[in-house]
Amino acid sequence: MTTPEAVSPLLPADAERRLHPGSWLFVLLQNLRQFIVPLAVLLFAGGRRDDGYPWWLPMLGVGALVVVSIWQYLTFRYRIADDRLIVRSGLLERSVRQIPYSRIHNVAIHQSLLHRLIGVAEVRLESAGGTKPEAEMRVLRLPEALALEQLIRDRGSAPATAAADGAAPPAPAGTTLLALSTIEVVKLGLISNRGMIVVAGAVALSFQVLPERTMGRWLFEGGREAFGYASGFATTWLAKGMVLAAFVAVALALIRAFSVLLALVRYHGFRLQRQGRRLTVERGLLSRSRSSVPRRRIQAWTLRESVLHRLFARRTLEIDTASARAGDGQGNANGQRGLDALAPIAPPDTCDAILRDIAVLPAWPPAEWRPLHPRAWLRLLLGDALLTAVLCGVLAWFFQWWGALGLLWLPWSGFVARRHAARAGYAIDDALVAVREGWWSRHWRLAEIGKLQAVELRQSPLDRGFGMASVWLDTAGAGALAPQLRLRLLPLSDAERLHARLAAAIARRPLRW
Structure with missing residues (x-):
């Protein structure tokens, strides 16, 4: 994907436009994925009967989906206005949706392998709230999709006077903050070990889908055969144990290889760019995705460093955005939205440089971390x-x-x-609050004080006995797996002072989205 230089010839203002002529086909494929189970049941049920069952009944369902898909294509229109995008859809039940450019939180462009072969892309426009995109365009020509992304980026950040005149400042040249090579993506696969998660999910699913005890029987028979094979040329228990350990090592190596393969499919060609006030991430081997988000939508930052990260001298930089949902952030048909990782893997100095550049934190990392309570x-x-x-x-x-x-x-x-306790600490100033925790697996969590939504003082019975308290901070868009932003186990007087200070700061400042 490359950003086009000219926008106006591709997207003339005040002219209603249709989707790509092949849009109905992609809508049909999406609908078929949703109804594939009932259609398969009807098809296989008809194939097993000899009493005149209408085998063509599933074909009627497919034909109905074709009609619905073509209907959606024929009734979908969009128009580029000076300060908003106007989307019309429906014929019997009509809908007119007006989406101001300044309210668009994320522009997600997704290309599956079929999209890439035809030269089209799927576009999703997402705001800071809601559970679904503001608009979904399946599909546009790729140059048109990229031109729409650029137009929204330019006009969404343009002053109101410029928007009223129908003019936007020229698009700033993109600055590449991070580009991952194939070697870096391989390291990411070795560190993340997502292959184990997929294998565990497949085993759990097999216990639900396969007949009762089938998976347990396969595992038992496979283990017995492996032990018997080891006993065939290993006479002592030590030798047998070494052979079984070798089998386990090979299995773990295969899982790691699977994890590397998943990382290559997902993060191949990863590139993080800053274009004006927006950040754009592009990635993917077979399916390419491009997601864009304004810097002001970032609510909190997380740096992660596991043992394997330290082995490779790498870290991961993640963000929380106002409309983030669990997922990989591709904004594709699987329901993921927003950006999750600005740097899936990078050297610590690079992660710190990205933080200083995007979060405008010239003093990051803090020169001094304040310790916890001595006990x-x-x-x-x-x-x-x-x-x-x-x-x-x-x-x-x-x-x-x-x-x-x-x-x-x-x-x-x-x-x-x-x-x-020796590694944990916190840092706070007039603009930022940050915490660091962990020893074996470490993380740093930080947020601008202007993005905080609530502050809470907590004390457990043990905390009261030790004269300690914790200050918990809440931000928008925090994921379920993200570490908590909390100042833990502080002296009670310090916790009360910080609680009052942060509460007053939140009350004084307007919420910054």
Whole structure:
């Protein structure tokens, strides 16, 4: 995908335009995916009967979907106005939707393999609220889709006077902030290990879809055959164990290879660009996606660093946006919206440079992180010790003194608590609040104070005993898997002071979307 230089010849103002003539075909394919199960049931049910069952009945359903798809194509129009996009659809039940350019949160352009072969693209226009896009255009010619994205980017950030005159400032040249090579994408696959997630999901699905105990029987028979094969040329238990360990290592290597393959399919050709006030991410091997979001829509930032990240000297930079939903952020037919990762993998210095450039944080990373309460490690250890004691008591009830072996976990818990408390900290100034947590797997979470929506002071019974409290902060668009933005285990006086300071700052500043 490349941004066209000229917009006006492709998108003349005040002229209603249709979608691509082949748009109905893609709408039909989308509808078929939704109704494939009932249509398959009707088709296979008719094929097994000899009593005159109308086998052509499913074809009527397909024909109805064809008519609906062509109907949607014939009744869909859109028009480019000075300050808004006007979308008309429907014939019996008509709809006219007016979408101001300044309210469009994300412009998502998606190309499947079929889209790329025909030279078209699917466009979704998303605002900061709602559960579905403001407009979906299946499909436009690719130059037209890119021209629409550029027009929305230019006019959405243009001053009101310029929009009223029907003129927008020239599009600024895009600045590439990050481009991932194939080697970097391979490293991402090795670090993320998404192959294990897919394999676990496939196994769980097989238990639901296959007949009862089928998957368990396959696993048992496969394990028995592997053990028998190992016993054929390994005579001692040590040799057998080594052979089985080799089998496990090969299986894990295959899962990692699958994870690398998934990363290549998803992130091949990844490019992050800053074009004026908008950020654009383009990626994909077979299906290409291009998503654009204004910088002002970013609500919070997350830096992640696992053990494997540190092994490769890399980090991941993610963002929360006002309309983010769980998913991969491609804005495709699977329901994902928005951007999730600005830098799926990058060196720490590159992630910090992106933060300084986009978030306008010249002092990032902070020069000084404020520590937690001096006894924060003891508070963390005590919580783990209470849970361990309860679990050991339950195990001892069933397994007698063997259950007490779980207490051997306590020294490790103490070590982890000390390391976590030593690394954790927070930084706060007039514009930014940031926290860092974790020891084995680390993360940094930060947000502009103007983007905070609520602040809460929390104390558990253990916190009160230690004279501690935590300050929890809420932002829009936080994902379910995103770490919490919280200042944990602070001295009570510091927590109360920060709570009052942040509450006053939130009350003074208007909400910045």
